[in-house]
Every structure is written in C-alpha cells, then in structure tokens.
Amino acid sequence: QVQLRESGGGVVQAGGSLRLSCVTSGMAFSNYAMGWFRRAPGKEREVVATISWSGQGTFYADSAKGRFTISRDTAKNTVYLQMNNLKPEDTANYYCARPASIGKMPSEESGYAYWGQGTQVTVSS
Numbered sequence: 001q002v003q004l005r006e007s008g009g010g011v012v013q014a015g016g017s018l019r020l021s022c023v024t025s026g027m028a029f030s031n032y033a034m035g036w037f038r039r040a041p042g043k044e045r046e047v048v049a050t051i052s053w054s055g056q057g058t059f060y061a062d063s064a065k066g067r068f069t070i071s072r073d074t075a076k077n078t079v080y081l082q083m084n085n086l087k088p089e090d091t092a093n094y095y096c097a098r099p100a101s102i103g104k105m106p107s108e109e110s111g112y113a114y115w116g117q118g119t120q121v122t123v124s125s
Helices: none
Strands: 003-007 010-013 018-025 034-039 046-051 058-060 068-073 078-083 092-099 112-115 119-124
Touching: 003 092, 018 034, 018 092, 018 119, 034 068, 034 078, 046 068, 046 078, 058 068, 078 092
Parallel strands: 010 119
Antiparallel strands: 003 018, 018 078, 034 046, 034 092, 046 058, 068 078, 092 112, 092 119
C-alpha cells in the first residue's frame, strides 16, 4: 500500500524559511518522479515543483522559481521542499504526490495517482 506522509509545515513570518518532508512507503521510491502541490484557501490545487526519478530533472512553477528547491533522498525514501523567502501568498496546504507511471514526471495534477494528507503552511505578513 502506497503511503505518503508530509511534515514540516507551520507558521512563519514573511521572509522566513521552512523545509517540508514527504516520507514514502509501499513503493519503489527510486523508480518514480515526485511532486509537490499546494492548495490555497478558495483556490484550485496547483503544482509547486516536481523532481525526476533520478533527481537530475526538476520543474518549478513560476511562483517557486528562485525561492524553493525540491530534492530527494533515495536512502530515506523521502522528498523535500526547501522554501525560502516565504511570502503571505505561499500560505496553503502543501501535498506531495506520486505519478501513476514509472519514469514520467508530469507537471499536471492529473498525472498523479497517490497523494499525502498535506501539511499546512501559514506565512504571516
């Protein structure tokens, strides 16, 4: 059974940093790309960043470029999202996700089959 468990969210002031973690189990972690998404109040869920199965390829939403870094640790079956210079508009519930297919790195929500429960990030001004 595939399980994704996020942690690391919290309340931070604008300009601060957080590192989100997503520990996975029940899957061959090294075979799959992974993604981070977020849903802000009243908005649709959107992609934040994705990383290829090897870690060599990454994709960032425009809102994340230059501030967020996605990475993965195969030994720990974990994917991370380092978020720096946080802004109030980054306030959202953040989810990690795994695609349905081995090797693919979709940037759309529809390409992902497994989701964590989410971790809340609140950035105060």
